[in-house]
Amino acid sequence: MNAPMQPNMHFHKVELKPKDYKNETTAFWCAGCGHYGVLTGLLRALSEIGVDPNYLVNVSGIGCSSRLPYFVQSYKMHTLHGRAGPVATGVQLARPDLAVVVTGGDGDGFSIGGGHMPHMARKNINMTYILMDNRVYGLTKGQVSPTSQQAMKASTTPYGGVEDGMDPVLYMLTYGATYVAQAFAGNAKLAAQLIKGGMEHKGFAFINLLSQCPSFNELDTAVTFRNACELVPEGHDTSDVSAAMLAVHKAKQEGRIASGLLYKTERPTLDQNMAQLVQNVGGHKDYDLRKIIDLSRP
Ligand SMILES: Cc1ncc(C[n+]2csc(CCOP(=O)(O)OP(=O)(O)O)c2C)c(N)n1
Structure with a gap:
């Protein structure tokens, strides 16, 4: 018999405001970058849960997004490109009493790191993985990523792309993530709520935060993301993985992006x-x- 599932409420609790979770290093991304929204959402979620920074580990790979741990009061590991997941897995297995959060980009997670994603999901590693999905390689100045839309013109596709973009959320639902959510990063309230839910969830929580890159992606702007993201309808059954997939597909067919908590289960x-x-x-x-x-x- 396995031990009964308990939510992740064992974190050492403190009372801190979101700003208290800011590190001395001031956040630096391009003006208008959506990654600021992810940071705001995370700081709010940490404060709402009351996570003790001494029991928080923020792991990242390489990318603009992967700078995020610099800006957060936590232990941190800035690892190799694409390897945040395996390193975070090791941290979590060695110290199950810690809160483990990965923050990284779509290239980091699904291009070079793509081989790790299904295994973290199927193994149900108890961590929160926040994908900062700007649908482009930002740090290296604008190459296509696996989540880029075909129509996006990038330095590697000056005449437009030839591949369809993948959907990280569908991928995670398929491979057995036990908490899957999605939102526009600029909606800090919803982002914070979903991150909080993910951190309190015992198991592999995946949160896709759509984050505009004003420097290298002209197609997916803050306005297009904000307008496209639509909350799953009231009554959406978050315990039904097929319903979650259907909601994502249906939204996509109608030119929208399913947003909110899509799926949650326990094992x-x-x-x-x-x-x-x-x-x-x-x-x-x-x-x-x-x-x-x-x-x-x-
Ligand atoms: C092994 C290795 N290959 C390639 C790179 C170059 N590189 C650094 S960041 C990056 C892509 C970053 O894109 P993404 O993960 O989407 O994050 P963003 O910068 O857009 O936030 C690449 C290809 C590297 N640092 N290491």
């Missing part, structure tokens, strides 16, 4: 399953790998 996390396995074989003291891996097999 044991990897650290819970591992703890259970260790307990099954006699606990930590006489921990013997040979009891877990049957070495007698060919």
Whole structure:
């Protein structure tokens, strides 16, 4: 029997205002960058939950988005491009008492890091993954990313693209993420609410925040994102993965973006399953790998 699921309320709690979660380093992105909205949403969520910064680890890869941990009062790891997920997985498994948050870009998460995403979802790693989806490689000055729309002209596609963009939310629903949400990053209230829900959720929480890049993506502006994002209708069944997929597809067919909490379910996390396995074989003291891996097999 697995231990009953408890929400992630075990964080050490403090009473701090959003501004108290700001680091000494002032946020620096281009003027009008949507990543400021993601930061605002995260700071508000941390304050609303009351997460103790001493028990918070913010992991990122490489990209404009991946600078975000600099600006947050937390432990942080600025890792290799595309490798935030595996590093955060290690942190979470070693210290399940910490709140682990990944912040990174669409290129970081779904291009070079794309191989890791399904595995974090299927393993149900207890962390919150915030994708700062500006549908372009910002830091390297405007190449197409896996989420770019075909019509977007980029430095790598000066005459327009030839590939259709992928949908991170559909991908995560398919691979078993247990909390999936989406919003326009400029809607800080909703972003904060969804991040809070994700952090309190025990399991792999994926939040896609659509974040305009005023420097390198003329197609997906703050205005187009704001207008396109539409809350899933009242009564949307967040426990039904098919309903979530349908809502995303339907919105897309109508030129909109399904926004809000799309899906939430519960199943044991990897650290819970591992703890259970260790307990099954006699606990930590006489921990013997040979009891877990049957070495007698060919
Ligand atoms: C191994 C490796 N390959 C390529 C790069 C170059 N590089 C740095 S950031 C980046 C893409 C960033 O785009 P994204 O993750 O979407 O974040 P954004 O800058 O748009 O926020 C690339 C290709 C790198 N730093 N390391």
